[in-house]
Amino acid sequence: MKFFSFLMFLCFSFSVQAQFESSKKPLSFSLKPKKNAPKVVPLPKETDPNKPQAIPFESKFLKNPKDKLLDNALSNPKVELGAKPQYELKNPAELFEDRYNKKDGNIEERYKSDTFLGQFKSNSKTIRVACRDHEAPDGDRVRIWNNDRIVVDDIELESDYKEVFLDLEVGFNKIEFEALNQGLSGPNTAQFTVFDDKGAVITNNKWNLTTGVKAKIIVVKEDKK
DSSP: OHHHHHHHHHHHHHHHHHHHHHHOOOOOOOOSOOTTOOOOOOOOTTOOTTSOOOOOOOOSTTTOGGGSTHHHHHHSOOOOTTOOOSSOOOOHHHHHHHHHHHHHHHSOGGGGSOEEEEEEEEOOSEEEEEEEESSSOSOOEEEEEETTEEEEEEEEOOSSOEEEEEEOOSEEEEEEEEEOOOTTTSSEEEEEEEEOTTSOEEEEEEEEEOTTOEEEEEEEEOOOO
């Protein structure tokens, strides 16, 4: 009886297992490519994934250079080695010399000789001479003489006045202003004003002189008795 029951249990177990296995459906996969699948572009063989890719650019100027500014550059003749340049080059010293030679030619003749600017009387013991460049300051320099003696060897003129005090002798005092140079633009352009010891103006003058030329005034000091 026990053996029979055991056989029945085995048969029931096999039947249930067979039903369970038969209920499973096999999975199927389609390996055929789809019609609308995106195309895959292969990367170049030597592409570095860490290196940014170059973006292609097509210049419209190179398509027809005859219509662009490149036409002039492309049509220029080639220069052979050892060929003589079309224009003669000069060093800065030559250009500087040419410039001033031309300027000297434009200076009036009256500026190339000593000039007398007048005779004046004064009872002052001293006079005050204020001088400056009446044009744009460009390095003009002057020397001041008094009765053929140098009293101020070198003054560079600027836009503001520079003052010099001179003692007067009884009688004639010949005061001269010598142009030491012509600055950067030539001629020497100086302005001077002479005051007595009370601040009154004796004379006020300007000049345009070439190098070495003098402007002269005479101040006569009267003898007080």
